[in-house]
Amino acid sequence: MTDTAPSPADVVRAVPEGQVVYGMQLPIQSQSTLYVADWEKESGPVELARIARVADEAGFFYLGVCDHTAIPRRLADAMGTIWYDTTATLGWLAAVTTRTHLLSHVLILAQRHPLRAAKELSTIDRLSGGRLIVGVGAGHVPEEYELLTGCFEERGRHTDEAVAALARCFTDEFPELPGPRFPARDMGLGPRPVRQPRPPIWVGGSSPAAIRRTAAYGDGWLPQGTRRRDLPDQIARLRELRAELRGGAPIDIGTIVEPIHLTTGGSGWDLPGWVLSGRGEEVAESLRELVAMGVNHLQVRFMARSAEEFCEQTARFGVEVGPLLTQ
Numbered sequence: 001m002t003d004t005a006p007s008p009a010d011v012v013r014a015v016p017e018g019q020v021v022y023g024m025q026l027p028i029q030s031q032s033t034l035y036v037a038d039w040e041k042e043s044g045p046v047e048l049a050r051i052a053r054v055a056d057e058a059g060f061f062y063l064g065v066c067d068h069t070a071i072p073r074r075l076a077d078a079m080g081t082i083w084y085d086t087t088a089t090l091g092w093l094a095a096v097t098t099r100t101h102l103l104s105h106v107l108i109l110a111q112r113h114p115l116r117a118a119k120e121l122s123t124i125d126r127l128s129g130g131r132l133i134v135g136v137g138a139g140h141v142p143e144e145y146e147l148l149t150g151c152f153e154e155r156g157r158h159t160d161e162a163v164a165a166l167a168r169c170f171t172d173e174f175p176e177l178p179g180p181r182f183p184a185r186d187m188g189l190g191p192r193p194v195r196q197p198r199p200p201i202w203v204g205g206s207s208p209a210a211i212r213r214t215a216a217y218g219d220g221w222l223p224q225g226t227r228r229r230d231l232p233d234q235i236a237r238l239r240e241l242r243a244e245l246r247g248g249a250p251i252d253i254g255t256i257v258e259p260i261h262l263t264t265g266g267s268g269w270d271l272p273g274w275v276l277s278g279r280g281e282e283v284a285e286s287l288r289e290l291v292a293m294g295v296n297h298l299q300v301r302f303m304a305r306s307a308e309e310f311c312e313q314t315a316r317f318g319v320e321v322g323p324l325l326t327q
Contacts, residue, residue: 012195012197012200013200014202015252022060022325023060023064023297024314025299029083029084029089032078033080039304049096051310051314052096055097056096056097058318062100062297063100065086065090067104067105068083079141090124090132099131102128105135108138109137111148114168114184115182115187115189118170121134121166121199122192128194133202133220136203137210137222138158170193171197171198173188173192201218201220202220202221203217204224205224206223211241215251220254221253222299223256231293232293235293253296254295254299259302260275260283261276262320263279269305271303277303284325291325300317
């Protein structure tokens with residue numbers, strides 16, 4: 001852990017006080033065989049833009065885009081190789097949408113120099129009118145990390161340094177970045193982000209190191225793979241570390257929800273038991289259990305058999321579920 005962690009006063013909240021919001025990692029743009037639907041494999045920009053616009057109109061707080069540069073052959077069968085570029089796709093989405101925030105979910109930040117990352121991300125924030133949320137993580141693919149950064153075993157320390165440096169790049173036109181990894185001074189950086197003092201930074205991951213990184217540097221938390229029954233203990237640990245490292249500064253806490261399928265009495269589809277299915281009121285009641293644990297932003301994904309059905313599920317969620325989350 002570096003000594004450049006921000007103070008409690010430096011927190012930038014994305015979620016409005018007292019609200020519970022919902023977002024999604026967009027389909028199509030990442031096609032891991034662990035979760036990709038058949039219809040996504042035949043889809044492209046037309047379907048992606050349509051889904052993004054429907055989500056924008058349905059009140060989704062954010063749309064997320066993943067980040068991988070290259071997948072080693074040994075992992076290609078599981079992860080696939082189709083991963084749209086994060087910053088390029090978010091820049092494109094800035095023109096496709098009008099209200100929803102644009103989230104990097106999550107950017108492997110240490111694979112980029114902070115000046116380069118800040119340039120790209122500040123441009124997205126500028127082009128979108130201040131709608132950027134920066135999600136960052138340490139990465140998990142050794143070959144990719146070694147190729148672009150080196151020393152996979154040090155990725156946690158690298159990420160701590162990179163997050164602190166990125167925040168400084170957002171707030172200072174001429175940021176002074178101490179070495180040894182990111183030395184820079186007297187280098188002007190523009191355009192400046194629209195959101196002041198800077199865009200929010202959410203930290204991804206559920207490991208002990210990721211939770212500590214979130215407590216020390218994050219404005220928000222994006223857990224990865226945390227089961228519902230394990231969430232209360234992890235939130236308690238996050239708050240404990242937040243009190244120790246940041247004086248109990250406020251933080252936005254999220255979770256990834258089980259796949260959802262909204263029904264209307266009978267979908268004619270034999271859904272797996274791990275799918276959260278039912279009418280809007282039933283789904284909202286289940287999601288409010290997560291809110292009661294301390295969550296204020298929920299990431300949802302829909303079980304669907306086509307782009308049309310995915311759009312229908314998205315629109316229905318905005319009408320039937322979203323307004324019930326804060327009750």
